[in-house]
Amino acid sequence: MKLSYPLLKESIKDHRLRWLTFCLIGLGFLILYIATFPAIQKSSADYDKLVSTLPKGVISAFNITTGPQTLMGYLASKHFGFTWPLMLIMLTVSYSSYAIAQGVQDKTLTFLLSLPISRKNIYLTRLVGGIFGVLLFVVFSQLLVIPLAGIFGYDLKVSEALLIGLLGLTFGLSVLGIGLLASAITNDPRKSTAAISGVLLISYVLYLIASLEANLDKLKYLSVFHYFNPGKVILTGRLDSADILVLLGVFILSSLIGVRYFSKKDIPM
Amino acid sequence: MQNTTVLNIDSVTKFFGKQKALDNVTFKVKKGEIFGFLGPNGAGKSTTIRCIMDTIRPEKGEVKIFGQNANREKSSTNLKIKVGYVPAEPNLYPNWTVDRHIKFTENTFSVSPNKSTELKKILDIKGDKKVGTLSTGNHQKLAIILALLHEPELLILDEPTRGLDPLFRTTLHQLLRKYQEGGGTILLSSHDLYEVEELCDNVAIIREGKLVNDTSLSKLKKAGSHSVKVTFKKNIPKELQGLTTEDYIISRKTATFIIKGELGPLLDILAKNEVQDLSISSPSLEDIFQEIYTS
Structure with missing residues (x-):
């Protein structure tokens, strides 16, 4: 199994505008949150009081950390734990749906399959294209916090930013893996988008239920969102290797199933 | 080859x-x-x-x-x-x-x-x-x-x-x-x-x-019916009237013939007369197959 470099090049060319738009929006959000940090820091005491009144389940469910003492703590609770994954999911789902299912619908996949590019190569190339997109988004919307913090005059632990970037990347990969699998199965970009959105929504609902109901706590292990918790990274100062392994496991397993399924299936044209 | x-x-x-x-x-x-x-x-x-x-x-x-x-x-x-x-x-x-x-x-x-x-x-x-x-x-x-x-x-x-x-x-x-x-x-x-x-x-x-x-290809060719519309400079020649069971006259000078199989016999007659306009519609393969398998 090898990459088709001409296809990868064209794939990146096709998606550059979409990726650039998401990257700039992600960067815009990052700047916005950094710019509003001083005001939030001032009202930190009130914020702490408010958080202390919330049930533990709600705090855990929405990744709320008490006291945004540091910029990264604030970003982890307000941005990386909620708006950022939403943006990443939108980016990944739109790419995945296009990558395979759109090709079946508009028949462009028959063009690719008439060339000496195997189905496995097509899948792998689309996967690598997606990884490139996720990586680009992580750099623009997460890792640029390092120079931006310097520009805005804040102290920042670079290691925290890097760990959150790594967590974001593995979360993006897991969503990409599931998205491409849905795209390979459904043959229809709308169905693919609906399927992956449905899976992620169910995953999030399970996470919420597990956080709010103590006796259903174990449900959290079924949710991909349990393993993506930037707040926990800030609190502990390290990445939980189990979280990374599970997210990577989801990515690898869904990709392997996707490649196998796509290689065997009839392409309905 | x-x-x-x-x-x-x-x-x-x-x-x-x-x-x-x-x-x-x-x-x-x-x-x-x-x-x-x-x-x-x-x-x-x-x-x-x-x-x-x-x-x-x-x-x-x-x-x-x-x-x-x-x-x-x-x-x-x-x-x-x-x-x-x-x-x-x-x-x-x-x-x-x-x-x-x-x-x-x-x-x-x-x-x-x-x-x-x-x-x-x-x-x-x-x-x-x-x-x-x-x-x-x-x-x-x-x-x-x-x-x-x-x-x-x-x-x-x-x-x-x-x-x-x-x-x-x-x-x-x-x-x-x-x-x-x-x-x-x-x-x-x-x-x-x-x-x-x-x-x-x-x-x-x-x-x-x-x-x-x-x-075979030749059987298919024989089975199809062509539609031939002819406009003559003068009146429709008498020898063409009643050439097939499905010919019909549109006007004094124009007639359409539904010809099954080869067009040769019709074209031979047309060559002997002054034709002003001629159009031939070939049968589609769907029509030919329908004709073969429903007959």
């Missing part, structure tokens, strides 16, 4: 759900021939071609190209180096330009742009146009360039002239003849009886997913 088998379709059966789309289809295409694959719409021509191109895989039987299984991933991918394919329906990226398609295909095959430059000139197509803005004819021209630019040994054409103007049909036929003279082999799927007759050395006829063995 040589005796080597380039394409071997052996007992291919394909189901879509419970519906049998192909039933035990078997035929061989020899090196250097233009092989016609004739059948009405929905007969199974495109399904057979999709099995050959490995976008779908048969439940039973085997497709072999140059002796290699065309439905195994590795051999199928390698075989594409030797195969050019023009599909029945547009399958190109609407947002890509003509040149982007060509460059991408050249890069994938690792070939120089010499052949595509020559083909672009012959087929008279501009490179900077986006595929989404191309006419059916230009879209088809691009598909043909993409299928030929790596100089394949086998060319698979699925209804390549559908919806094209007669001028381009002629250019394409000339191109195909030249390709054959250069040693190339062609599988030409069509529902145009006359195109197949003009171009092909051998023919397989398919109907409802099965190869038809009880029908």
Whole structure:
């Protein structure tokens, strides 16, 4: 199994505008949150009081950390734990749906399959294209916090930013893996988008239920969102290797199933 | 033409759900021939071609190209180096330009742009146009360039002239003849009886997913009814009135004749008279098949 470099090049060319738009929006959000940090820091005491009144389940469910003492703590609770994954999911789902299912619908996949590019190569190339997109988004919307913090005059632990970037990347990969699998199965970009959105929504609902109901706590292990918790990274100062392994496991397993399924299936044209 | 088998379709059966789309289809295409694959719409021509191109895989039987299984991933991918394919329906990226398609295909095959430059000139197509803005004819021209630019040994054409103007049909036929003279082999799927007759050395006829063995090209030709509309300079000649049971007179000078089979006898009579206008509508293959199998 090898990459088709001409296809990868064209794939990146096709998606550059979409990726650039998401990257700039992600960067815009990052700047916005950094710019509003001083005001939030001032009202930190009130914020702490408010958080202390919330049930533990709600705090855990929405990744709320008490006291945004540091910029990264604030970003982890307000941005990386909620708006950022939403943006990443939108980016990944739109790419995945296009990558395979759109090709079946508009028949462009028959063009690719008439060339000496195997189905496995097509899948792998689309996967690598997606990884490139996720990586680009992580750099623009997460890792640029390092120079931006310097520009805005804040102290920042670079290691925290890097760990959150790594967590974001593995979360993006897991969503990409599931998205491409849905795209390979459904043959229809709308169905693919609906399927992956449905899976992620169910995953999030399970996470919420597990956080709010103590006796259903174990449900959290079924949710991909349990393993993506930037707040926990800030609190502990390290990445939980189990979280990374599970997210990577989801990515690898869904990709392997996707490649196998796509290689065997009839392409309905 | 040589005796080597380039394409071997052996007992291919394909189901879509419970519906049998192909039933035990078997035929061989020899090196250097233009092989016609004739059948009405929905007969199974495109399904057979999709099995050959490995976008779908048969439940039973085997497709072999140059002796290699065309439905195994590795051999199928390698075989594409030797195969050019023009599909029945547009399958190109609407947002890509003509040149982007060509460059991408050249890069994938690792070939120089010499052949595509020559083909672009012959087929008279501009490179900077986006595929989404191309006419059916230009879209088809691009598909043909993409299928030929790596100089394949086998060319698979699925209804390549559908919806094209007669001028381009002629250019394409000339191109195909030249390709054959250069040693190339062609599988030409069509529902145009006359195109197949003009171009092909051998023919397989398919109907409802099965190869038809009880029908030959000549039988098909005899079965169809042509509609011939003639306007004479003077009144309709008496010897033409009542030529067929289905002729009818539109005016004093114009008549339409429904002629089953050969047109020769009618044309012989017309040659002896002064004709002002003449139009002949050929029967569609669907009509011919309906006539054969319902009679």
